[in-house]
Structure formats: C-alpha cells, structure tokens
Amino acid sequence: MVNTLAPERAEHPASRARPAGPGLAARARRRQTVVAYLFLAPTLLFFAVFLVLPLGFALLLSMSRWAGFDLGDIRPVGLDNFTGLFARGSTFLTPILANTVLFALGTVAVALAGSVLVATCIDRLRFQGLWRTLYFLPMVTTVVAVGNVWKYMYEPGGLVDGVLNALGLASVAFLQDPHTALPAVVVVQAWASAGSAILVLTAGLKSIPRSYYEAAELDGAGAVTVFRKITLPLLRPSLLFVCITQFLTGLQSFALITVMTKGGPGDATAVAALEMYRQAFSYGDWGTASAAAFVLFVVVLVITLVQLWVLRRKGEDA
Amino acid sequence: MIRRRHRLPWVSYLLVVSGAVLMVVPFLDMVMTSFKGPGEAGRLPYRFLPRGFGFGFGNYRAALDQLDLPVLFRNSVTATALITGSVLLTSSLAGYALAKLRFRGRDLIFRLVLTTMMFPPFLFFIPHFLILVHWPLAGGNDLLGRGGAGLTVSIVALTMPFLVNGFGIFLMRQFMISVPDEILEAARLDGAGEFTLWWRVVLPQTKPVLVTLALLTFVDAWNEYIWALLISTADPGVMTLPVGIQLLQDHVDPTRTMPVVMAALVLSVLPVLVLFLLLQKHYIRGVVLSGLK
Structure with missing residues (x-):
C-alpha cells in the first residue's frame, strides 16, 4: 500500500492508443476535470467550512x-x-501537561508490553480468531460503558476490591487517592487499547519468514533467545507504528478521564485536552x-x- | 513448523487465556450487576453473581423509565446512519475522482486529504461549536449568524463535524486504484458517463472495502461521546445513548442505581456487539488494513 501513496502520473495506456484527434482528447479531458470537481465538491466544501475556517478561528x-457570547466582543490580547x-502559579505545565505525558507514556508502556506478549503467544495457539476477537471487544464498546464499568469495579464493594480482599489485602480507594488515580485510569486505557495493538502486531508477526524460526530451531536456540534475536528486531516497524499511534491517542484523549474521574481528585x-474543554465550556x-x-x-x-x-535513525522504513 | 507451534504451549495458553479473562470479566461484571437488586451492588463483601436473576426485569424497566431510551436510541441511530451514509458516499465519490480521473489539482487535493488526518480532533471542538452556533439563517440566526442558537439545537449538529472523513477518502482511493483502467476505458468508449462508471463498475468491485469503512464509521459514530455531550448541553432533545447514560450515572446515588446504569449500558452496547460479532472478520481485516484506531 505504501508505494501507491504517490499519485499516479502515468497516462492511461488506452487513451494513448486512441486514434482520436487532439480536439476530442482535450474535450474528454475537460469533461473529466468537470466531473472530478463535481465528485469532490462535497468534500472540498466540507474541508473549507470544517477545517480551514476552524483553524483560522482557533488561531484568532x-x-x-x-467570554463566548457575541462575536463582536473578541478582544485581541497578543500572546x-x-x-x-x-x-508562575499556573497549573498548566504541572500537573496538567505532566499528567498528559505520564498518562500517554503509561498507557503505551502497559499496552505495548501486554500486547507484545499476548500477540506472540496467540501466534502459537489454535482458535487465533477467537482470541483476537475477545481482546478486541473493548474497542467496539463506548467509552461511557468502559469508564463506568471500571469505575464501579474500583469502588469499595466492586470487583477489584473483592479480589484484593479475597487475596487478604486491604482495600484501596483507587480513584479517590491522588497517588493511585492516574495509574488506575492508565490501566483502563491500556486495557481498552490493547486489542488494536494486538491486531497490528499479529500482522507484523505473520510477515516474519518462518524459515528464520526453523533455522534458529536447528541451531538449538531457546524460546527466549528466538524472541530476543529474531521476533523483536523484525517486529520493530509494527512496534513503532503501535507506539506512535497509541502515543498520539494517549496525548489527546480525555473521554475516559471525563467519565471516570472528571480530572480529580484535585x-x-x-x-x-480536558483542561482545554473545561476552560472553554465551564x-x-x-x-x-x-x-x-x-x-x-x-x-x-x-x-x-x-x-x-x-525510527529513521534505526534505519527502518515504515 | 509444527514443532514451534507446540513449543511451550501451556505457557502461551495460560497467558492468553488469563489475558482473555481479564478482557471479558468487566463485561460479565456489567451484565451481572445489571441483575442485582437494590442495595446488593456495592455491598461488602463483593459477590460476582447476583442473588437471583429476578431483579433484572426491574432494572431494565427502570432503565427504560428513567432514560427515555426510545428517544436516545432514535437520536443515536439517526446520527449514526447519517454519518455512515455520508462518509460512504463522499469517500467513494472523492476516492473515485482521486484514483481514476485525471485533472489539474489532483495531487494537491490528495495531499490535502492526507494532511487532514494529521490534525488532532480536540483542536476543532471549540471552533466547530462556534461555527454551528453562528450558522447563518438557522435556529433563529440572521444572515450574519447572529441572534439565535444556530444549528446546535438540531440533530444535524451531532453529525456535522463527522460527515466527511479524510481517512475514508484515503482508504477508498487506495482500493479503487486497483480497478483496471481497461474496463473503465472500454465502458467510456461505449458512451458510459463517469457517474455510471462509479456506480455500476467501480462500487461493486470495491464492496469489501465499503463494508469495512461502513463498520469502522458505524462503531465510531455510535460510541462518540465528547462532541455529543457538548451538543446535548445546548439541546437536551438531541441527546445520544452514551450521553444519556452518563447523565443518569452522574446524578443519582450510585449504590442504588448502579444496577440500572449497568442495565442501560448493556442495552446500549448490545447492538454494536452483535453487529461486531456478525461482521468481525471484515472489521478486524479492516483495522489491520487501515492500521488505525
């Protein structure tokens, strides 16, 4: 798919072979231009109103x-x-921006570690489709369901609490304690996004030539060695892809936090992104x-x- | 090969199965809680199973009573259908033009489409809301977009920012390119117009991608929360399922109503889950193809 990214410039072979005169070809070409812009009209109109205009507006x-009422009341204040x-005293840099980076970093770390482990294991099992489907379930569920179910599980008397007590551990008020709230939310975001990471990594695993594994096996390499010396290096493009996309999502997302903690405690x-939303609408x-x-x-x-x-420095092309 | 498959199988099984349990248990907890009686949810010590399944009827009825589910469902279905239909139509039209028509500005427009995918959605929340509020000649606004609430008090507002999707155009273009030009040229010589070509030749050939795009769009639109929340604060009449359920959850005593909230969640998640399980082959292939989400 990557090499079709550049728009094709080659002429249609059929049109080159057509014996028609230049006038006819030009007319056909003009007609194609008109049709093309007709087909693209809704798209271009949409981008003008919902992309170009908003960008200018946001910058202004x-x-x-x-304060958000009359457009005539907009006062320029420079920077x-x-x-x-x-x-000094602004909460934007710390804790808000720091939280954002920690949230994204934690999510990527947990989701990536878990999905690499699971994806490599699934590759050896039967019923691969079934396992992948199960891991993908959270992705098709609304964030309101995911957030509320987990919030309830973290509450006293919820499932997580029940498991802790059954293991003889004391209850923890995960979402009420400022020290555990962020990690608790990170776990949920990682839980919800592991499925798509597993899918991408599986596609990556399938593209590793099997002869590599057979050769390693003939040499008597153990499972851990094979994983470290063959699987991990050859999986790097997919890993980096997952890393970049999940980082992007993690830095931007606030729907889960809105549902679970509304930014709190404190x-x-x-x-x-939540702070931005609050500043404007609250x-x-x-x-x-x-x-x-x-x-x-x-x-x-x-x-x-x-x-x-x-990624470039490591000599990968993705 | 066979030997590698059977190497360490029990470690792999243990890992994958316990992970899968971790994935499914929250869903089961949601279903189980939806059947618990008043005061039973949140009571210590935690119990996974409800005492009996009899309370379920009451919880689901309460969910229907308190939430006006028919209206929420209608809004969610309408918005999702509009978005999915529009994305399919605009993506396949634009994809055809970018893949199979030759005209000045094609490269530029294609780059523009790719660029739209890089902008983070949160950048647009505020301006999109303002544009809809000040939409001219709608919702009591004058020609300059002043005086009324604009489009924010209409169900169209739920769909507006999602009607065209750069990723959808990109996906359709990539697959339409592989339709052989010879077929199109032959049909053109026979006097077929471009619209006929698009509808009769290219669309039938790209059906699998259309299904994939439809599913991806449907799931995203059905589950969308933040934008719908914003629009619902302007007009509660266009509230969608996720927003309505969250509102119920925010405003009532959790120990009592948690089962009702869970019942409502089960009802809202069910349609997408069924659709996903029916079409999961397409869906998963689509996500691998797109590499996104």
Whole structure:
C-alpha cells in the first residue's frame, strides 16, 4: 500500500492508443476535470467550512480574550493567553501537561508490553480468531460503558476490591487517592487499547519468514533467545507504528478521564485536552482554551516527530 | 513448523487465556450487576453473581423509565446512519475522482486529504461549536449568524463535524486504484458517463472495502461521546445513548442505581456487539488494513 501513496502520473495506456484527434482528447479531458470537481465538491466544501475556517478561528481566539457570547466582543490580547499558561502559579505545565505525558507514556508502556506478549503467544495457539476477537471487544464498546464499568469495579464493594480482599489485602480507594488515580485510569486505557495493538502486531508477526524460526530451531536456540534475536528486531516497524499511534491517542484523549474521574481528585488526573474543554465550556475563557489546544498540538507534533526521527535513525522504513 | 507451534504451549495458553479473562470479566461484571437488586451492588463483601436473576426485569424497566431510551436510541441511530451514509458516499465519490480521473489539482487535493488526518480532533471542538452556533439563517440566526442558537439545537449538529472523513477518502482511493483502467476505458468508449462508471463498475468491485469503512464509521459514530455531550448541553432533545447514560450515572446515588446504569449500558452496547460479532472478520481485516484506531 505504501508505494501507491504517490499519485499516479502515468497516462492511461488506452487513451494513448486512441486514434482520436487532439480536439476530442482535450474535450474528454475537460469533461473529466468537470466531473472530478463535481465528485469532490462535497468534500472540498466540507474541508473549507470544517477545517480551514476552524483553524483560522482557533488561531484568532488563542490570541484574544473572549467570554463566548457575541462575536463582536473578541478582544485581541497578543500572546497573553500563552504566557498565562506558563506563568508562575499556573497549573498548566504541572500537573496538567505532566499528567498528559505520564498518562500517554503509561498507557503505551502497559499496552505495548501486554500486547507484545499476548500477540506472540496467540501466534502459537489454535482458535487465533477467537482470541483476537475477545481482546478486541473493548474497542467496539463506548467509552461511557468502559469508564463506568471500571469505575464501579474500583469502588469499595466492586470487583477489584473483592479480589484484593479475597487475596487478604486491604482495600484501596483507587480513584479517590491522588497517588493511585492516574495509574488506575492508565490501566483502563491500556486495557481498552490493547486489542488494536494486538491486531497490528499479529500482522507484523505473520510477515516474519518462518524459515528464520526453523533455522534458529536447528541451531538449538531457546524460546527466549528466538524472541530476543529474531521476533523483536523484525517486529520493530509494527512496534513503532503501535507506539506512535497509541502515543498520539494517549496525548489527546480525555473521554475516559471525563467519565471516570472528571480530572480529580484535585488535579490528579487532569490532562491537557480536558483542561482545554473545561476552560472553554465551564469557565468561558475561550482564549486560554484555544491557546492550550495549540500548545497541546505542538507537544503532540514534537513527540511524534521525535519518534519518527528515532525510527529513521534505526534505519527502518515504515 | 509444527514443532514451534507446540513449543511451550501451556505457557502461551495460560497467558492468553488469563489475558482473555481479564478482557471479558468487566463485561460479565456489567451484565451481572445489571441483575442485582437494590442495595446488593456495592455491598461488602463483593459477590460476582447476583442473588437471583429476578431483579433484572426491574432494572431494565427502570432503565427504560428513567432514560427515555426510545428517544436516545432514535437520536443515536439517526446520527449514526447519517454519518455512515455520508462518509460512504463522499469517500467513494472523492476516492473515485482521486484514483481514476485525471485533472489539474489532483495531487494537491490528495495531499490535502492526507494532511487532514494529521490534525488532532480536540483542536476543532471549540471552533466547530462556534461555527454551528453562528450558522447563518438557522435556529433563529440572521444572515450574519447572529441572534439565535444556530444549528446546535438540531440533530444535524451531532453529525456535522463527522460527515466527511479524510481517512475514508484515503482508504477508498487506495482500493479503487486497483480497478483496471481497461474496463473503465472500454465502458467510456461505449458512451458510459463517469457517474455510471462509479456506480455500476467501480462500487461493486470495491464492496469489501465499503463494508469495512461502513463498520469502522458505524462503531465510531455510535460510541462518540465528547462532541455529543457538548451538543446535548445546548439541546437536551438531541441527546445520544452514551450521553444519556452518563447523565443518569452522574446524578443519582450510585449504590442504588448502579444496577440500572449497568442495565442501560448493556442495552446500549448490545447492538454494536452483535453487529461486531456478525461482521468481525471484515472489521478486524479492516483495522489491520487501515492500521488505525
């Protein structure tokens, strides 16, 4: 699929062979242009209204003060919103931006470790389709269901609590304790996103030539050696792909946190996208909200570019 | 090969099965809780199974009573259908133009489509909301978009930001490229118009991708929460299932109503789960193809 990315420039062989005169060909070409723009009209119109216009609007707002009512009340304030975000006493850098990165990092680490282990194991089993389907179930479930079911499981008298007590351990108020709230939410996000990681890694595993394993087996290599010397290096493109996409999702997502903790207790689970949402729709500070959105965008962009750079340096092409 | 398959099978089985249990248990807990009686959920010590399944009837009825589920279902179904239909239509039209028609600006437009996939959705929440509020000549607005609530008080608002999908266009284009040009040229010489070609020749050939795209779009639209929450605060009449259930969960005493919330969740998750299990081969292939989500 990758090599078809570049738009094809080659002429249609049939049109080259057609004996018609240049006038006819030009007319056919003009007709194709008209039809093409007709077909693309809804798409282009949509992007103009819902992509280009919003980007300009967000940029304007990020440098204005506005309470969100009359468009005539937008006051330009230069970069005040941005300096305000990073001012002393602002909660944006810590804990909010730090929480965002920790949330994404934790999710990627847990989901990646779990899915690599499970994907390699599934590859050796029967009923592979069944296992993959089970792991994929959370992906087709609404975040409201996932968040509430887990929230309830973390509550006293819930399943997690029940398991702890059955093991003779004391109860932990996971979502109420500022020290455990963020890890508890990270576990749920990782649980929910492991399925798609497993799918991508399985596709990667299937593309490793089996002769490599057979050769290793003839040499008497153990399972751990085979995993470290063959599976892991050859899986790197899929691993990095999962890493980048999950990091992107982790840095941006706040639906699960909205459902489970609303950012609390205190600011223990407040993340940047949630803060942006709150600034605009709860506090009516649309300028700060838009500025926060752009800062988060830059953070996402930088982290993604760094990962791509590492990927290039390792000599992989993905 | 056979020997590798049987190497360490019990360790693998143990890992995969215990992981699978971890995946499924929350769903089972949701179902079990939906059958628990008042005061039974959240009581110590924790019990997995409900005392009896008799309370289930009451919980599901209470969910229906308190939530106005028919309206929530209607809103969710309408929004999901509109989004899925629109994404399929616009993606296949644009995909055909980008894959099979030659015109000036094609490369540029294709790059633009790819670029749209890179922008994070949260960047657009605020401006999209403002654009809908100030939509001209709708919901009491004048020509300049002032005076009323605009499109935010209509069910269309739920769907607007999702009607066109850059990823869908990209997916359709990639698969339409493999339709042989010879067939299209032959049909063109026979006098078939481009619309006929798109409808009669290209679409039937790309049916599997259409199914994949339909499923991906359906699941995302059905489960969408944040945007729907925002629109529902402007107009509670267009509330969707996830928003309605979350509202119930936020406003009532958890020990009493948790079973009712779980019953509502079971009802809301069920349609997608059934659809997924029926079509999971397509779905999983689609996700592998797209490498996204």
